[in-house]
Every structure is written in structure tokens, then in C-alpha cells.
Amino acid sequence: MSAEKEPLFSGKNIKLLTEPLNDSNPITVQVLGICSALAVTVKLKPAFVMALSVVIVMAVSNVVISLLRKTIPSRIRIIVQLVVIASMVILVDQVLKAFLFDISKQLSVFVGLIITNCIIMGRLEAFALSNKPWQSLLDGIGNATGYGVILVIVAFFRELLGSGTVWGYQVIPKSFYDFGYENNGLMILPPMALIVVGAIIWIQRAKNKKLVESN
Amino acid sequence: MKSLRRYLDKIKPHFEKGGKFEKLHSTFDAFETFMFVPDKVTSKGAHIRDSIDMKRTMAIVVFALLPTVIFGMWNVGFHHFKATGQEGTMFELFWLGFLRVFPIIIVSYLVGLGIEFAFAQYRGHEVNEGFLVSGMLIPLVLPVDVPLWMVALATAFAVVIGKEVFGGTGMNILNPALTARAFLFFAYPSYMSGNEVWTHGMMSGEGIIDSYTGATPLADAAAGNISNLPSVSDMFLGIIPGSIGETSTLAILIGAAILLFTGIGSARIMISTVVGGLVMGLIFNLFAVNPFMEIPAWEHLLLGGFAFGAVFMATDPVSAAQTAKGKIIYGFLIGFFAILIRVINPAYPEGMMLAILLMNVFAPLIDHYVIEGNIKKRLKRAKV
Numbered sequence: 001m002s003a004e005k006e007p008l009f010s011g012k013n014i015k016l017l018t019e020p021l022n023d024s025n026p027i028t029v030q031v032l033g034i035c036s037a038l039a040v041t042v043k044l045k046p047a048f049v050m051a052l053s054v055v056i057v058m059a060v061s062n063v064v065i066s067l068l069r070k071t072i073p074s075r076i077r078i079i080v081q082l083v084v085i086a087s088m089v090i091l092v093d094q095v096l097k098a099f100l101f102d103i104s105k106q107l108s109v110f111v112g113l114i115i116t117n118c119i120i121m122g123r124l125e126a127f128a129l130s131n132k133p134w135q136s137l138l139d140g141i142g143n144a145t146g147y148g149v150i151l152v153i154v155a156f157f158r159e160l161l162g163s164g165t166v167w168g169y170q171v172i173p174k175s176f177y178d179f180g181y182e183n184n185g186l187m188i189l190p191p192m193a194l195i196v197v198g199a200i201i202w203i204q205r206a207k208n209k210k211l212v213e214s215n
Numbered sequence: 216m217k218s219l220r221r222y223l224d225k226i227k228p229h230f231e232k233g234g235k236f237e238k239l240h241s242t243f244d245a246f247e248t249f250m251f252v253p254d255k256v257t258s259k260g261a262h263i264r265d266s267i268d269m270k271r272t273m274a275i276v277v278f279a280l281l282p283t284v285i286f287g288m289w290n291v292g293f294h295h296f297k298a299t300g301q302e303g304t305m306f307e308l309f310w311l312g313f314l315r316v317f318p319i320i321i322v323s324y325l326v327g328l329g330i331e332f333a334f335a336q337y338r339g340h341e342v343n344e345g346f347l348v349s350g351m352l353i354p355l356v357l358p359v360d361v362p363l364w365m366v367a368l369a370t371a372f373a374v375v376i377g378k379e380v381f382g383g384t385g386m387n388i389l390n391p392a393l394t395a396r397a398f399l400f401f402a403y404p405s406y407m408s409g410n411e412v413w414t415h416g417m418m419s420g421e422g423i424i425d426s427y428t429g430a431t432p433l434a435d436a437a438a439g440n441i442s443n444l445p446s447v448s449d450m451f452l453g454i455i456p457g458s459i460g461e462t463s464t465l466a467i468l469i470g471a472a473i474l475l476f477t478g479i480g481s482a483r484i485m486i487s488t489v490v491g492g493l494v495m496g497l498i499f500n501l502f503a504v505n506p507f508m509e510i511p512a513w514e515h516l517l518l519g520g521f522a523f524g525a526v527f528m529a530t531d532p533v534s535a536a537q538t539a540k541g542k543i544i545y546g547f548l549i550g551f552f553a554i555l556i557r558v559i560n561p562a563y564p565e566g567m568m569l570a571i572l573l574m575n576v577f578a579p580l581i582d583h584y585v586i587e588g589n590i591k592k593r594l595k596r597a598k599v
Contacts, residue, residue, distance in 0.1 A: 180362050186402035195376060202380060 008134065016138040020146035023210055026119045027150040028201045033119040037151055038193040039110050044167050046106045047155030049096065051148025053111060055141060057088040058120050062140030065128040072129075081124045082115065089114045119147055154196045162187030223247055241335040245342035269384075273347040275477050279470035280351050280527065283460040284320075286453060288312030290463070291359045294456055295415040300424040312359075315415050316459055319354040322363050326370040327353075334379050345384030345391070345533070346374065352392035352527060355460025356520065356568075357399070358412040365403055369395040389575045390534045393568050400568070408564065410434060413456035431456050433519040433557070437564050439506045450517040461523040464516070471526040480530040483539065484546040488525040491550025492516055499558055507558050515554055524553065524567035534575040541578070541585040549574045 006013070026032045040050045061084045065072075072080050093111045096104040104111065114120070123143050128136040159165055161184045164172040172181065186192050205211050229236045230243040248270060292308030303311075327346045335342040353370055377394035378387040400407045410430040411417045417429050432455050435443040445455055453463025461467075474480030496512025503509045516522060529535060529549050536545035549570045556566025563569060 180364070182365075182403050182406070184402045185404060186398060189401060198380070199376075 013135060013138055016135055017142040020139075020142040021149060022146075022204070022208060025146045025150065025204075026122075026143050027147055027197065028204050029211060030119075030122075032122060033117050033147055034194075034197070036110055036113065036117060037147075037154060037197060038190045040107055041151055041155040041158050041193050042162065042188055043106070043165075044152065044155045044159045046103050047151045048148075049100060049103050050107060050110065051144075051151045053089075053092045053096070054114060054117065054120070054147055055144040057085065057092055057114055058123065058144040059137055059140040061085045061088050061120065062123060062128045062136040063133050065124050066131060066133040066136035069129050069131075077125075077129065078121075081121060085120055085124075086115050119143060150197065150200060153200060154193055157196055158187045158193060162192075239336070241340060241342050242332060245332070245335070248341075269344045270347070272479055273344045275479055276348045276474065276527075277351050279473040279480075280348075280355065280460070282466035282469040283355060283463060283523070284316070284351070285309075286463045286466040287355060287459040288316050290453060291315050291415055291459065293454065294413070294429075298414045298417055298423050298427040298429065300427075311415070315359050316354060318363060319357065319359075319361070319366050319459075320351065322366045323353045323370050324350040326367045327374050330371060330374045330379070331383075334383065340383065343384030345378070349373070349391040349395075353395045356392060356396045356458050356523070358407060359415045359459055360412055360418050361399065361406055365399055365406060369399045369402075372398045385533055387533055388579075389572055390528055390531045393528055393572055393575075396568055397572060413458070429456055431519065431564075433457075433564050436507050436510060436518065437557075437561060441506045441510060444510075444514075447514070447517065450514075458520060458523075461520040464522045467522045467526050474526065474530070480526065481532075481535065481542055483542040484530045484535055484549075485525055487543045487546030488529050488550040488553075489516060491547035491552075492521060492525075492554050493550070494547075495551045495554035499554070515557070519557065519565045520567040521550075521553060524571055525550070528567075528571050529574075534578060536578040536581045536585075538582050538585040541581045544581050544585075545574055545578055548577075 020026060024030065027034065027037055036050065041047045061081070064084050065081060068080070089112060092114070093104070096107070096111060123140060127139045131139070156166065159167075160171065164170060164177075164183050227243070227247075230240045236243070248268075289305070289309045289312055291312035292303065292310070293312075295311055296303045296308060324346075327350045331346050332342055334340075350370075353366070353373070357366065373391040373395035377389050377391045378384065381387050396407075406412055406418075410428055413431055414427075414429045417423055430438075430443070432444050432450060435441070444450075449455060451464050453466060455462050471480065471485060475482050475485075492515055493512045496515045499508040500512055525546075529546060536542050549567075552570035552573060553566040556563055556569055558566075560566070
């Protein structure tokens with residue numbers, strides 16, 4: 001072990017946590033994990049649970065892989081990664097089924113599909129395999145939160161405009177409907193999730209000059 | 216006119232660089248060029264400039280749309296009176312339609328131009344003229360009783376998501392007017408389809424007589440009630456329920472003649488669209504497993520929005536294919552798919568909108584292969 005011990009929350013480590021929230025956001029900048037962003041964002045509650053599940057799966061598997069990184073033969077590393085992710089996903093799935101059965105039913109197959117979420121595999125390959133457990137934990141939490149934040153934002157707008165509710169509670173007052181207001185059916189369809197994500201990317205790039213590509 | 220020119224010249228310096236209202240330059244420029252042909256000349260190289268700039272082009276398209284607008288207004292009144300069992304003079308019918316349709320046109324223009332101006336101002340561009348036509352097309356493809364706030368929302372969606380995110384007029388992939396219609400169709404289906412929405416007053420149900428169904432010929436045909444179809448002359452003249460501007464094939468043909476005579480609409484696209492529709496219609500006639508497939512292929516051209524789409528939507532110069540051969544392929548496939556969707560898919564009674572939007576997306580690809588093919592052909596010739 002090296003003599004110079006880095007403080008747990010050094011500037012570099014904090015950056016691992018905060019960068020994925022904006023500058024290298026998995027969804028809006030790296031455009032990964034779009035499929036689940038389209039599928040589970042009709043309502044806020046499932047989206048939030050989904051985001052939380054991904055945070056847990058990602059943080060734990062990042063740490064596990066990081067601990068094993070010196071013993072995994074590089075030829076079978078993908079299989080080892082999948083085994084770790086899959087066991088975590090099964091655990092999360094069982095917990096959801098036991099305690100949040102309704103939401104688990106709404107999320108249906110998409111919890112299982114966390115296994116194939118490209119963000120998780122990507123971070124394991126790119127980060128956990130070559131970094132220490134603590135940094136890997138921060139990186140995992142950071143990236144999964146970056147993913148989750150976008151999921152929650154998209155779900156908030158889709159639920160508000162598509163169903164008139166937030167977190168299952170009616171927010172748009174009854175009197176609006178009496179005046180002829182209607183819920184927007186397009187918001188419930190998957191294409192609108194893509195358009196909302198697109199709008200978020202648009203706003204983010206307009207604000208964050210670092211992301212502007214030069215031709 | 217003279218005094219207006221003098222006034223504009225007088226206030227112009229305020230809007231130039233360094234002037235008092237420098238920031239409002241785009242707005243001033245838009246109004247000035249809208250009223251007078253700009254005196255701008257090219258500064259480098261030799262160019263020949265036609266006097267027909269984009270504003271003039273757009274004005275001609277709006278002019279070509281006028282027959283459908285006027286007929287549409289009359290038709291709205293006609294069906295309302297028919298549905299309520301009243302008699303009315305020609306002028307009464309038209310006036311009722313005017314009162315219903317005009318607010319939709321105003322809302323569409325106000326919202327659309329408002330957003331266009333805001334974007335041009337923000338980006339420091341000139342205001343694009345493209346919306347002059349879209350603003351007129353949007354009301355014409357909507358049912359008469361659509362709530363105005365929905366018109367405003369759809370217009371805003373079409374201009375921002377359909378056009379401005381791609382860089383404004385000339386950069387859009389999809390036809391903005393159809394984007395607006397598609398938005399409403401999927402967002403508020405109960406206001407955009409069914410039998411009640413096409414006749415004014417039918418959704419609220421005030422004094423509608425029992426024998427009146429309000430079903431469009433297309434809906435009747437899709438349901439297999441071929442005997443309910445109105446006479447061919449009625450369908451050609453457009454005395455049928457439907458979206459405001461799409462019913463009268465005659466009025467649309469007048470518009471088509473204006474577009475073709477001035478050379479603004481592409482004859483290639485219009486003709487190949489019609490041919491594509493006929494081919495698909497004939498294929499269905501061959502199989503004819505249900506009554507809808509049995510109706511003569513040419514009757515499809517009179518039904519629903521086919522003629523309107525072929526003349527005014529498919530020919531949109533921005534979203535259509537650009538190459539001569541590409542235009543023929545593009546048009547043919549629009550006609551082909553429109554009839555295919557219309558007959559096969561019960562969920563979407565009118566296939567024209569979806570067919571055009573689909574081919575809009577494919578237009579750049581078609582052009583790409585036409586150009587590649589041409590390069591290959593010429594290379595071959597060069598080698599021999």
C-alpha cells in the first residue's frame with residue numbers, strides 16, 4: 001500500500017461523484033441507457049424506484065468488481081461482470097417483489113433488464129476494473145445518480161402532462177378539466193420520452209459551454 | 216405606399232448596427248421585406264437574382280390555398296346547418312364557417328409567428344418566411360371543433376420541435392403542418408378522430424337531428440358501409456364532412472393549377488403520388504377481400520386528405536426529396552403507403568399524414584442513393 005494516503009473526499013474523488021451529474025451524464029451526454037429511460041418514465045413513482053435500484057446495483061457491483069479486479073482473468077472478465085450484476089439485480093428484484101409488489105409489477109421486465117443496462121457494463125469496464133474500491137463506489141453512485149436524475153425529470157413531466165398527476169396525486173385541479181383542459185395522450189407514448197430527453201439535452205448544451213462540439 | 220416607404224426609410228437607421236433598437240433588427244427586417252421587395256444585391260461574383268424570393272413564393276402558395284379555405288368555410292356552415300336540420304342562405308353558411316375557422320387561423324399565425332420572431336431575434340437571424348404557409352396549412356388539416364388552445368399548443372410544438380431545433384426554415388426534416396396534426400392526433404385522439412368532431416356543434420350535441428351521423432366517407436368505407444358513400448360528384452366538389460380544407464378535390468385542383476402554373480409546386484411529386492395511390496388501389500382491387508378493398512382505385516383519390524396531401528403537403532420543397540428521380544420515388548411511395556395504411560390499418564383511418572411524414576424521413580436517403588447512382592453511372596461512362 002502506498003504511503004501517501006488520499007483523503008476520502010478529496011477534490012478528485014468528489015469529482016467522480018459530481019461529474020456524471022452534468023458534464024458526463026450517462027444519458028444526456030454519453031447517450032447510454034436510453035431504452036429504460038423510455039420505458040419506465042410514464043409515472044414518477046416507478047421511475048424513482050428504478051433509479052434507486054440502478055444506484056444500488058451499480059454501486060455494489062462496482063465495488064465487488066473493483067475488489068476482484070486483480071484476480072479476474074481478462075479473457076473472462078465480461079462473464080464475471082455479468083454474474084456480479086445479475087446476482088445484484090436478482091436481489092433487488094426479490095426485494096421489490098417482497099415490499100413494493102405494485103411497483104414491481106409496473107416495472108415488470110425492466111428490473112431484470114438492468115443487467116443489460118449499458119451504463120453499468122460501461123462503468124465496470126471503464127472504471128471499476130482499473131480503480132480502487134472507494135473510488136469505484138463513488139463513480140458507481142455518481143453515474144447511477146446522473147442516470148436517475150434524468151429519469152426522474154423525464155418522468156415528472158410525462159406524468160404531470162400525460163396524466164395530470166405527480167407521484168400518483170392529482171395536481172392539475174379539477175376546474176381545469178371543466179374549462180376544457182385535456183391530458184396529453186402523446187406524453188404517455190414512448191416517443192415523447194425521447195423528445196423530453198432531447199429537450200433536456202438541448203437545454204443542457206445551451207447552458208453548459210463545455211459540451212458544445214466544434215466542427 | 217410611398218409614404219410607408221418614406222416612413223420605413225426614416226426609422227431604418229435606428230435598427231441598423233449601433234442604432235437605438237439594434238436588438239430588434241430581425242423584427243424590423245421581417246416587416247420591411249414583407250412589404251417591399253428587398254433591394255439587397257449580391258456583393259461578390261456574378262449572380263442572377265430572380266425577383267421571386269421566399270416571401271413571394273410563400274405568398275403564392277397561400278394564394279393557391281385560398282379556394283380550399285373559402286370552400287372549407289362554406290362547408291363547415293353547410294354541415295352545421297344540415298346536422299341541425301336548418302335552412303340557410305349561402306351567405307349564412309359561409310359566415311358561420313368563417314366565424315369558426317377564422318379564429319383557428321389567427322391562433323395558428325399568432326403563435327407560430329410569435330415563436331419564429333422570438334427565435335430569430337434571439338439568434339440574430341432574419342425572420343424566416345416558411346411559417347406563412349404552415350400557418351395556413353395547420354388550420355386546414357384540423358377538424359372544425361378543435362379547441363383553440365390545442366391549436367396553439369400543436370403549432371408551438373410543430374415550430375419548436377419540428378423546425379427550430381433543426382435550425383429553422385429550410386433545415387426541418389418533417390413538414391411542420393403535418394407535425395402539428397400528428398401531435399394533436401396522438402395527444403388528443405378524442406378531438407381528432409371519430410364521427411363527431413368533423414361537424415361544428417356535434418361534440419356538444421346541441422340540436423343535432425337523429426338521422427345525421429357526421430361520419431366521413433373514409434370512416435364509412437373503413438367500416439365497410441360502402442352503400443353510405445356519398446355520390447362521386449359530392450366527393451369531388453367536397454360536400455362531405457372532413458377536416459376544414461381537405462374535402463373539396465375541386466378547390467384543391469384549382470390550387471394545384473396555380474402552383475404548377477407558377478412553377479412552385481413540383482408536378483413530378485404530385486403526379487407520382489397520384490400514380491402511387493392508384494397502383495396500391497388497383498392491387499387492393501385485385502385481392503378485394505373486404506368491401507373497402509373493392510372500391511375503385513380512383514375513388515381513393517377523392518376520399519379523405521389524399522388530394523390535399525398530394526398537392527400541398529408532399530410538395531413542401533424543404534422536406535421533400537430534391538433530385539428529379541428522387542421526387543418520383545418519393546411521391547410514388549407516399550401514394551402507395553397512404554392507401555396501404557388507410558385500408559389495412561383500422562387504427563389510422565387516414566394514411567396520408569403518416570405516409571407523408573414517413574417519406575419525409577426517408578427523403579434524404581432517397582436523394583443520397585439517387586446521387587450515388589448517378590455518380591456510378593457517369594464513372595462507368597468515363598472508363599469506357
